[in-house]
Amino acid sequence: MRAAAGASHKQRAAAGLATVVVLAGLAITGVLLLPTLVSKTTQRNRVIEEARLARLEGNFREYVRLNQIIPGTGTWHTALAEIGRANVTEVNSVFPEFPDDQSTRRVFVVDNILGGASPLLPYNQSSSGLTGSLTNLLNPRSRAMILSSTKRGLSLPVGTGFLSQTDFDAIWNWVYDPASQSPPSGWSSSWSGNAEFLHVKHIYLPSLFSKISVQNASFGLGLSGLLSVTPSSPTDYYFLNGAPVTLANTLGIIKQRHIVSGDASFNFGTSASSPIIWFKMEEASGTYATNSGTLGAAARGTITSGVSYRQSGPRSPLYPLFSSSNYALDFNDDGEYISTTSGALNNLPAFTLAIWVYIDNLDDNRTGLIGQNDAIELGFITTGSVQIWTSGSGSVTVSWPFAEKTWHHIAATGDGKAIRLYFDGVQVGSASGTTSNYGSSSYTFHVGGAVVFDAPVSSAKFDGKLDDAIAYDRALSAAEVLVLSTGVTP
Numbered sequence: 001m002r003a004a005a006g007a008s009h010k011q012r013a014a015a016g017l018a019t020v021v022v023l024a025g026l027a028i029t030g031v032l033l034l035p036t037l038v039s040k041t042t043q044r045n046r047v048i049e050e051a052r053l054a055r056l057e058g059n060f061r062e063y064v065r066l067n068q069i070i071p072g073t074g075t076w077h078t079a080l081a082e083i084g085r086a087n088v089t090e091v092n093s094v095f096p097e098f099p100d101d102q103s104t105r106r107v108f109v110v111d112n113i114l115g116g117a118s119p120l121l122p123y124n125q126s127s128s129g130l131t132g133s134l135t136n137l138l139n140p141r142s143r144a145m146i147l148s149s150t151k152r153g154l155s156l157p158v159g160t161g162f163l164s165q166t167d168f169d170a171i172w173n174w175v176y177d178p179a180s181q182s183p184p185s186g187w188s189s190s191w192s193g194n195a196e197f198l199h200v201k202h203i204y205l206p207s208l209f210s211k212i213s214v215q216n217a218s219f220g221l222g223l224s225g226l227l228s229v230t231p232s233s234p235t236d237y238y239f240l241n242g243a244p245v246t247l248a249n250t251l252g253i254i255k256q257r258h259i260v261s262g263d264a265s266f267n268f269g270t271s272a273s274s275p276i277i278w279f280k281m282e283e284a285s286g287t288y289a290t291n292s293g294t295l296g297a298a299a300r301g302t303i304t305s306g307v308s309y310r311q312s313g314p315r316s317p318l319y320p321l322f323s324s325s326n327y328a329l330d331f332n333d334d335g336e337y338i339s340t341t342s343g344a345l346n347n348l349p350a351f352t353l354a355i356w357v358y359i360d361n362l363d364d365n366r367t368g369l370i371g372q373n374d375a376i377e378l379g380f381i382t383t384g385s386v387q388i389w390t391s392g393s394g395s396v397t398v399s400w401p402f403a404e405k406t407w408h409h410i411a412a413t414g415d416g417k418a419i420r421l422y423f424d425g426v427q428v429g430s431a432s433g434t435t436s437n438y439g440s441s442s443y444t445f446h447v448g449g450a451v452v453f454d455a456p457v458s459s460a461k462f463d464g465k466l467d468d469a470i471a472y473d474r475a476l477s478a479a480e481v482l483v484l485s486t487g488v489t490p
Helices: 008-067 076-083 086-093 131-140 165-172 478-484
Strands: 107-111 143-149 161-163 196-204 209-215 220-221 235-240 244-248 254-259 264-267 275-278 301-303 308-312 327-331 339-341 351-361 365-370 376-382 384-391 396-401 405-415 418-423 425-430 444-447 463-472
Touching: 008 076, 008 143, 008 235, 086 264, 086 327, 107 165, 143 165, 161 165, 209 220, 220 254, 254 365, 351 365, 351 384, 351 425, 351 478, 376 405, 384 405, 384 463, 396 418, 396 425, 405 478, 418 444, 418 478, 425 478
Parallel strands: 107 161, 209 264
Antiparallel strands: 107 143, 143 196, 209 235, 220 244, 244 254, 275 463, 301 339, 308 327, 327 463, 339 444, 351 405, 351 463, 365 376, 365 444, 376 384, 384 396, 405 418, 418 425
């Protein structure tokens, strides 16, 4: 019996043919699967890039919040690398493994409403919020985008910088359509049918800011100096989210520290009906006059030595709405007065000053009663006339018709349109004058002769009794002044 010598020629031929068939089948399968593999790669790259752009946009907002700076076209990539703890190549390049591939570099484009000769980006948080041209950062066109291409060799037709409104809108308003694969309007033909490789991340810059409304308050950033604010009307300011705002009342006393994270409002002043300063002058002794107004202890009065306490004030039954034991303070020398904090009447768009007066002797011109020198002053400008004077809108002077040693009520108001003077609740004079600010000075608020009309060295004394010295940061109506003259505080 002979041993087998190997496969026959026919068997080897059949095996070779089978191998060819298998290889051909694999080749055909590869050709058929190739588009699917390419499509899956494109889709995977798209998903990855969309996620990366979302992360970059989040890093952009976080950088603004922490640093109080909106990056510009020349700083965006380093800012995002810093906050994301990445290198600049990872921010700039879709495929960091190919850092020199310019076709897949991300770009940062900004609407040109923020450009021009003095571009608004980068923007550093201003201590007074957005003013002047900076308010364009709140404009609906205050927009930026991060763009990228995930196809090597397919470059974006725009580069980092400011785009015209037409070119910017074409990209901002573009919506990816998988069916048409159409790029933004006006783009080069190389992008036709290739829209799946374009990626756009919108950044709406007004959303980085919040509105802070302040009334009867002052504010500053961090520990910086406080800025004055018109006290009696709300004023809106816009700060970047994350800004550390220090808020104080109109006397500069810090009330709150606030980290901006959304719209908010603050009012540390008066209600519509309450005076800010009210010295009832009921003290029996001591060196302080209690302030019953809304500024409270921060605006208490310092009583100089020599003032006589517990003197008879306007009382019932002659003044029926006063207590039969109502008291006043008596002043009769140059150095006798009440003073309180500096600037209490600064920058008021409206005011009321009022005081009860009992004159023993009126020997000097320019004898002040109540007010703040070089801002708002009320008193006897001569021995025979009363004047309300403001540095912001003129004055009114009226003859004084009453005899000495009787109680009378004097009030003055300014509402931004006119100044008015009242004796015993009746208007006796007025002067028109439009203003939003009745003035300011570095002097203290005073009751008594000193530092109302003049500086201390030239101030005239007041010789008599005073009661219920009141200051409002609003203008009382004629009806309210009449009520006040009866001894009731409206």
